[in-house]
Amino acid sequence: MVDQGPRAASIYDFATWEPVLRLLLAGRPQRQADRSVRVEGSIGLHGWSLALERRLPPPGRAAQVEDEREESDAVERVRGALADIGVDEIPFVAEIQPTGRTVLRLLGSSPAVEPGIGTRPGALVLVDGSLAEPWRRLPDPVPGAVAAPSADPGLLERTLRERLPDVVGATEEEIAAAEARLGVTLPDELKALYRVTRARWEDFGGDYEAAERVWEAVGCDLLDLDDLYVADAPSRYCPWEFAATEAVVTPPDAPVQGLVGSPGWIVFGDNGGGDLLTVDLTPGPRGHLGQVIMLSHEERTGAALVADSLTDLVLGRTVPEEPGSRHGHRPPAVALVNIGGLKSIQAAAHPALEVLFIGVWDGAPFSLAPVIGLPRLRTLVAYPGTLADPLEITGLTGLEFLKLGPEEWRVLLDAGAVPRSLSAAAIEVHGNPDPLPVVALANEILALWDRPRITQTVVEGDLGPLA
Structure with a gap:
């Protein structure tokens, strides 16, 4: 990950973020006093995403602006700072120690990364200006x-x-x-x-x-x-x-x-x-x-x-x-293999196949052997844990888009086997893992194409003892 030091702007001032961090911390009542707490979210000029449980209004009364005044005031402080530097949105991750000592990491944007959900990066555009095949298609x-x-x-x-x-x-x-x-x-x-x-x-x-x-x-x-x-x-x-x-x-x-x-x-x-x-x-x-x-x-x-x-x-x-x-009625160009769809990769294999999804699955992981050599297969999306051998991906020589879980990407990266045919890629994550390793993984993939990486700026401060 590319680190950047603090800059002379209020968005990099810990006091700007302190009200938001305190709100997120207050929303974690089950935290253990002897362990650090991770909070995260994203705040932008047009909206925000924070893991907060909003209080219900009293029975018989509709929700009113005042019910969320504390949240909106805290967010507006950050949004004002964003407007000052001309930035639309900024994801963040904070690690808060039991003493209150806090390390806040502000994740910067990259022209090679499309917006994702919250702190997760969207698609990584590996070839500048590239478009998915359907967007390149002209009329017959x-x-x-x-x-x-x-x-x-x-x-x-x-x-x-x-x-x-x-x-x-x-x-x-x-x-x-x-x-x-x-x-x-x-x-x-x-x-x-x-x-x-x-x-x-x-x-x-x-x-x-x-x-x-x-x-x-x-x-x-x-x-x-x-x-x-x-x-x-x-x-x-x-x-x-x-x-x-x-x-x-x-x-x-x-x-x-x-x-x-x-x-x-x-x-x-x-x-x-x-x-x-x-x-x-x-x-x-x-x-x-x-x-x-x-x-x-x-x-x-x-x-x-x-x-x-x-x-x-x-x-x-x-x-x-x-x-x-x-x-x-046509052979499927898009096939979905999961517990509610096709039950095997063999069932999806067809010369017309362009897009293969491997979704939620409760059986043994799949081999990609049945689709190796298919002339039109260009997209593979595989949920974490669904591939028996991620290195079989090297046999899919026409891939232009690949979305895998972090462990599958790790296998390809360590083996130097990330397909060079790719124009874009994405990382599939489930649950609520620490986003920083996901961002670091994204930067490793971007580096293979010498694309601009996701930056992070570290801001430190103190919220006081958490007990």
Whole structure:
């Protein structure tokens, strides 16, 4: 771990942290008087995580701000110090001796480490700028794709003008400017829509009812012409740890490609619940050019077909999604082996396998032999204690992401066998172990790629005798 000495800022002043430490200490009434106490947590500008048992309000009264005043006052002292140095969040670990002597370690950030939970580091990005495979995937070409028979820009425009006779439409110059900004030629239906209304708030003169009439006429919360954007993969951000466990699969009968994002997905509205309405210019094998799809805010890949055309959407001729229609029947690209899933690695082995989870298991540890040599396996997540021989990982030559328990990582590090094919990695921990060895282990892995390590600053102080 990289140590840093105290600096001239209040965040490194023990008095700044003392109220928080006293609160955490008071929450440990079962501590033994002759042993040190470890407390930890994370405080940030937008929230905090502290292991405190909050007092319940008296019967018949709702919780009030004053009930947590002591906690919020203690935290605000730290948050003010964070704001002074322009830091968003800082995890910490403190070891408090029975005498009250305290060693507080403030864990710094690293551009190579994604945010984790509390004091645990998130994914370690070993290759700068790298992305998980699903986020690198581009659409497959569909040479025969054509617009749906129902697509009718003229009918669409006439219908909207009848519904919205007094709204302000976009000029051809404004539409051309939007195309230049996006780098995409807008489909004729989308141009027809915005010729009727450009959906700018200032055009409504502060009249919410006028704006709602536009949204009702179109069938969604319509974006301003200037706010149209392309839902490419980077627009659907996901941390490495989760992105690596996704898989992009498009069945041969799918109307929509199972992508993270596409340069041909043009977002023009939402359903009022955070799901994006999008015109699709890169449809699936059974889809139509210009169909309307919905990107769910609860999913990281794929989209659901809403209507075969924008005309259909405006006329209310939507297509309800059938359960499982986006995923179809296919050999699993993602396999989960655990007490509630597959019962063997052999059952998960398939040439299409990309992601292998080995989860909670109460039997003998597994051998990875059945999946060695699989051409597409790129992600392995294995809970601590589930691998018979961690060194078998060296046979998985295509891994780009690996998440293991500390002991399994130790085996690989000591043998000099950490796969060099990795772009990112993570450490799986259970329970409430001391986070400092986990951070030290993370730094060992980062060092193999000469990536910036997690720093720590030591601040010492005295809380007085604990008895």
